[in-house]
Amino acid sequence: MGIKGAEPFQPDQGTLDPRLDWTAGRRGIPYLDWGNYPGETWIRDQRYGGPYGPKKF
Numbered sequence: 001m002g003i004k005g006a007e008p009f010q011p012d013q014g015t016l017d018p019r020l021d022w023t024a025g026r027r028g029i030p031y032l033d034w035g036n037y038p039g040e041t042w043i044r045d046q047r048y049g050g051p052y053g054p055k056k057f
Contacts (some may be wrong), residue, residue: 001050001051002040002046002051003027003039003040003051004040005039005040005041006052009027009028009039010028011026011028011029013028018031021052023055023056024050024052024053024054024055024056025042025052025053025055026050026052028041029041031053031055033052035038037053039051
């Protein structure tokens with residue numbers, strides 16, 4: 001949260017629920033067929049919407 005798109009970033013390497021990446025876009029992880037999710041540059045307002053992008057409608 002609050003990390004600019006140009007700042008260095010390493011996705012969490014810990015254990016996560018595998019369904020997470022089918023539901024939400026996380027920075028540095030492929031987003032549908034559009035390449036890696038860039039984070040802040042695709043989010044209108046992180047204070048309102050958080051740091052993730054939706055993958056489901």
